[in-house]
Amino acid sequence: MSTTAIARKECREIVRDRRSLFSGLFYGIWGPMVMGIALLAMARHQGPLGAVTIGAQGLDAAPSLRGFLSSREVSVEPVQDAAAAVRSQRFDAVLVVDAAYADRFSNSRPAEIALLYNSTRPGSSRQADHLRSILGDYRRVITDTRLVARGIAPAAAVPVRVLERDFATAGDRAGRAFAVMPLFLLLAAFIGGMSVAADVTAGERERGSLESLLVHPVTRESIVAGKWLAVSAAALATVAMAVATSYLVFQHPRLATLDLPVGMNLTDAMTLLAILTPLAAAASALQLFIAVRTRTYKEAQTQLSMLIFVPMIPGFLIAFGSVSPAPWMAFAPMIGQHMLITDVARGVAPSISAVAAVSAITVTVGLAAAWAATRQLDREAVLRRAGA
Amino acid sequence: MIAVRNLRKTFGSTTAVHDISFEVPNGSITALLGPNGAGKTTTIRAITGLVRPDRGEVDVDGVTVAARPVEARARLGVVPEQIGVYDHLTVAEHLSYSAELQGLSRHDASQRTRELLERLGLTRLSTRLAGALSQGERRRLSLARALVHDPANLVFDEPTNGLDVMSAREVRQAIKTLAQRGRAVLVSSQVMPEVAALCDRVVIVAGGAVVAAGTPRDLIARTGCGTLEDAFVRLIGSDEGLS
Numbered sequence: 001m002s003t004t005a006i007a008r009k010e011c012r013e014i015v016r017d018r019r020s021l022f023s024g025l026f027y028g029i030w031g032p033m034v035m036g037i038a039l040l041a042m043a044r045h046q047g048p049l050g051a052v053t054i055g056a057q058g059l060d061a062a063p064s065l066r067g068f069l070s071s072r073e074v075s076v077e078p079v080q081d082a083a084a085a086v087r088s089q090r091f092d093a094v095l096v097v098d099a100a101y102a103d104r105f106s107n108s109r110p111a112e113i114a115l116l117y118n119s120t121r122p123g124s125s126r127q128a129d130h131l132r133s134i135l136g137d138y139r140r141v142i143t144d145t146r147l148v149a150r151g152i153a154p155a156a157a158v159p160v161r162v163l164e165r166d167f168a169t170a171g172d173r174a175g176r177a178f179a180v181m182p183l184f185l186l187l188a189a190f191i192g193g194m195s196v197a198a199d200v201t202a203g204e205r206e207r208g209s210l211e212s213l214l215v216h217p218v219t220r221e222s223i224v225a226g227k228w229l230a231v232s233a234a235a236l237a238t239v240a241m242a243v244a245t246s247y248l249v250f251q252h253p254r255l256a257t258l259d260l261p262v263g264m265n266l267t268d269a270m271t272l273l274a275i276l277t278p279l280a281a282a283a284s285a286l287q288l289f290i291a292v293r294t295r296t297y298k299e300a301q302t303q304l305s306m307l308i309f310v311p312m313i314p315g316f317l318i319a320f321g322s323v324s325p326a327p328w329m330a331f332a333p334m335i336g337q338h339m340l341i342t343d344v345a346r347g348v349a350p351s352i353s354a355v356a357a358v359s360a361i362t363v364t365v366g367l368a369a370a371w372a373a374t375r376q377l378d379r380e381a382v383l384r385r386a387g388a
Numbered sequence: 389m390i391a392v393r394n395l396r397k398t399f400g401s402t403t404a405v406h407d408i409s410f411e412v413p414n415g416s417i418t419a420l421l422g423p424n425g426a427g428k429t430t431t432i433r434a435i436t437g438l439v440r441p442d443r444g445e446v447d448v449d450g451v452t453v454a455a456r457p458v459e460a461r462a463r464l465g466v467v468p469e470q471i472g473v474y475d476h477l478t479v480a481e482h483l484s485y486s487a488e489l490q491g492l493s494r495h496d497a498s499q500r501t502r503e504l505l506e507r508l509g510l511t512r513l514s515t516r517l518a519g520a521l522s523q524g525e526r527r528r529l530s531l532a533r534a535l536v537h538d539p540a541n542l543v544f545d546e547p548t549n550g551l552d553v554m555s556a557r558e559v560r561q562a563i564k565t566l567a568q569r570g571r572a573v574l575v576s577s578q579v580m581p582e583v584a585a586l587c588d589r590v591v592i593v594a595g596g597a598v599v600a601a602g603t604p605r606d607l608i609a610r611t612g613c614g615t616l617e618d619a620f621v622r623l624i625g626s627d628e629g630l631s
Contacts, residue, residue, distance in 0.1 A: 005488035009477065016476040209472030212533070215436045216489040217462035380399075380439045 002218040006226025007233075010200050014234055020199050024192035024234055028241030031184040036249035041122075049130050055079040055090065058097035062105070065097075065113075068138045074131070086116045092127040093117040108146060182341035183312065185242055185272065186334060189280040190287075190308045192238025193231040197287035198300035200227045206297050211383055224374045228285055235280035243272050268344050275340045275350070278359040282333060282366030289373040292382070330354060333362040389414050389572050390435060390541050394444035397430050404430040406596035409444070414540070417563060417573040419583040422593035423624055428576050429469075431593070432545055435574070436466050448541055462490065465534035469545040469576075471526045475519030479510055479529055482518060483536055490537035497536075504532045508562070524555030531562060541572045548582060560586055580617035590616070594624040 014021050051073040059066050059076055069076060079085040082094040098104075098112035105111040113135065117128035144154035204210045213223065249255070250264040264272075290307060291300040312334075329335040336358030340350045376382065390412040397405040405427040412418040422428045433439040435446050437457035446453040446460075453460040473482060480501050487497030505511045508528055513521065518529065527547070534542060544563065548556035563586060567573050577583050583590060584604045592600045592607070600607060600623045604616045611619040 001491070001493075002489050005485060009474070009481075009485050012481070013474060013476045207472060207475075208468075208470035209474060211438070211468045211470060212466075212472040212530070213489075214438055215461060215464070215466040215468065216486065217458045217460075217491065218489050219458060380433075383433070383438055 002216075002222040003225040003229070006218075006223060007229035010196075010227055010230030011233060014196055014199075014230060017199075020195040021234055021237070023195050024188075024238040025241055027191045028188050028238040029245050031188060032181070032242055032245040032249050035180060035184055035246075036252065036255075039249070040252070040254055049126065051075065052092075052127055052130065053077060054092070054127065054131065055082065055085045055094035056097070057082045057094065058099065058101065059095065061099075061102040062097050062111075062113075064142075065138060068141070069134065072134050072137075074134065082114075082116050086118055086124070089118075089121070089124075092121070092124040093131055095131070181246060181345055182338045185239065185246065185276060185341055186279065186338060187308065187312065188239045188242035189235055189276050190283045192280065193235035193284040193287055194304045194308070195301070196234040197227075197231045197284060197291045198294075198297050198304060200230060201288060201291040202294045202300035203297040205295070205382070214377075214383070220374045220377045224288065224370055224377060228281075228288055228370050228373075231284035231288060232281045235284050236277060239276045239280050240273060243269050243276070246272075263347060264345065268347075271344050271350065271355075272341060275337050275344070275355055275359070278362045278366070279333065279337050282362045282369065285366040285369035285373065289369045289376065292373050292376045331358055331361055333358065333365055337362070389447075389449060390543075390574060391447040392431065392435065392444070393446070395431060395434055395441050395446065396443040397427075397434060397439060397441050403596055405434070405441075407444075408593060408596070408598050410591040410598060410601055412541070412572045412574045414572045415567055415570045416588040417567045417575060417586055418589045418591060419587035420574060420576045420591050420593065421578075421580075421583060421620055426593045426624075427596040428593060429545070432543055432574075432576055435543055436464060437461055462537070463539055463541055465537070465539035465542045467527075467530050467534045467542070467544045467547055469549060471530045473518035473521070473526055473529060476517060478515050478517055479521070479525075479532075480505065480514040482529055483532055486533040487536045492537065500536055504536060508532050508535075523550050524552060524558075527551055527555060527559060531559065535566075539571070542566055542574070544573070544575045544577075546577060547575060548577070548579060556582075580615065580620060584616040592620060592623050599623050599625070 053075040054069075055078070056076045057079055059078070066076060076095075077091075079091070079094060082096045085091045085094050094116040096114040096116060098114070101111040101113070115128060115131055115135070118124040119128075143157065147154045147157055204213070247264050247266070247269045286307065287304050290303050294300040294303055325335075325339055330339055336354075340355060340358065343350050392411070393409050395405050395408040396403070408427065408431055410418070410420075420428050420431065430439060434441050435448070435453065437453045437460055440454055448460040448463045451460045451463060477485065483501040483504055484494075484497045487500050488494065492500060505514050508531065510525075510528060510532060513525060513529075518526065521529065527550075531547075542563075547559050547563065551559065560582065563573055563575065567588075575583070575587060588603060590600075590602065590604055590607055591598055600610070602610070607619045607623065608614070608616055611622045613619040613622060
């Protein structure tokens with residue numbers, strides 16, 4: 001009964017003092033939304049590049065090149081200051097034809113063309129790639145023509161021809177970006193309860209209410225269990241928010257046109273919640289254990305912030321392909337959930353036994369952390385540190 | 389009744405309490421006096437089970453605190469020096485929460501809350517958030533929390549600290565009434581006139597040990613001083629400010 005009373009009281013305070021809850025829920029919404037915005041931006045840059053307009057300087061000296069560009073749907077507008085045109089983003093790419101171009105070209109000497117672009121801008125980089133490809137084609141056409149004129153078969157000058165075929169679809173490319181989705185969801189389990197865990201332990205000590213609580217005839221186990229329930233509820237609310245937002249992101253009509261290799265329906269969303277619930281509970285217990293050892297709310301927040309990144313490291317390594325998943329990883333908290341979430345997003349239904357195994361291990365870790373938090377709360381130093 | 393016997397407690401190399409023994413009989417008010425660092429807080433925390441003695445024991449109505457802390461705490465009502473209210477709970481919610489932690493059902497907790505609000509004149513504040521209460525109102529709330537399970541033994545740590553004259557009088561009157569109703573009351577205070585007027589017995593500690601115990605009148609007579617404050621100063625081994 002004491003456990004539920006404490007949990008109810010903590011939840012009531014969390015709801016009334018919205019600061020703690022808000023930071024978690026904010027992440028739950030914005031994390032997946034940022035991912036969605038990034039994907040939509042990526043989708044915009046992944047489609048076929050049709051007619052483009054570029055800037056050019058001195059192109060009047062290269063009429064055949066102008067014609068070639070035109071045949072490839074590249075419109076050209078003259079510019080006075082090519083570098084300024086790129087820097088000011090007036091054009092994504094600008095061609096600068098060398099003053100000696102016509103002379104060198106007619107004498108079959110290498111005529112220079114400069115391609116100006118900004119590689120930090122995806123649109124500029126993409127247009128530069130497009131132009132590079134067209135200029136390569138132009139160079140081959142001119143070379144072949146000159147060789148034929150000299151009675152040499154063009155094939156003789158090409159000992160090896162490399163054919164490149166990129167089978168990646170726009171959806172595939174966007175799907176790579178979805179590799180971060182498990183990390184977003186795993187982070188939600190940690191971020192959701194972070195401020196609350198700091199508030200119900202170090203915050204309570206700082207406000208001087210911990211001693212009032214401890215003099216009640218309640219076991220330390222009941223106190224930790226009540227607080228654990230409240231922190232877990234906050235973490236779970238954030239996870240639910242993150243899953244719901246991710247679900248909505250996947251339903252965006254623009255993403256639907258990308259033929260993504262990943263997706264999410266309502267069943268998937270429920271499965272993700274089932275996978276993440278034990279993790280949210282375990283994360284909450286770990287946060288309680290850390291926060292109950294600290295002296296102030298600020299100190300607790302600092303230590304809990306660091307906690308977030310440590311278990312994220314394996315997830316990042318897998319997400320970005322640095323480490324190949326090994327069988328044991330399926331049972332490791334955080335990594336196991338990461339793999340399961342990835343499966344769900346790819347439309348592979350995880351086996352119940354796999355979910356149960358990693359959940360059981362995760363809950364065990366959570367129980368151990370809660371037990372350790374109980375021991376911390378039983379220490380006399382808990383009050384002595386408060387300066388009470 | 390609260391009984392403290394041969395209490396000893398060290399923190400690392402510091403001996404907070406060397407050897408303290410005293411009793412708080414039912415129906416009486418006992419003051420625990422001492423200069424800062426004398427061991428008062430450690431003694432009170434040993435009584436409430438927040439520190440475990442290295443030696444000796446504390447009994448509350450015959451229940452040994454170290455052995456059965458939860459049972460012992462159920463027999464105690466504690467008003468800590470730090471009031472420690474929850475800013476986002478109302479006065480009534482504080483009392484209901486404490487009552488539930490004392491083991492009352494939600495229904496009984498609600499009923500007991502109403503009774504206490506009325507008895508302590510807090511009814512008009514029942515829906516006010518604790519964060520909006522004055523210091524005196526917080527102290528009354530803290531007192532109400534300690535009484536929510538009608539304990540037979542009460543511990544007050546600096547009960548009138550920071551209160552205005554009227555609030556301090558109200559708290560003192562409430563403590564007196566509790567003793568008249570047969571409760572064992574232990575008060576830790578630095579306000580000598582308050583102790584002299586309120587308490588039946590005084591236990592003076594210094595250097596972690598009891599240096600004197602008796603009624604205020606006994607202590608004054610024993611030292612030949614005119615006031616309890618002077619007697620206290622002399623008994624703790626200081627002549628500072630004595631004529």
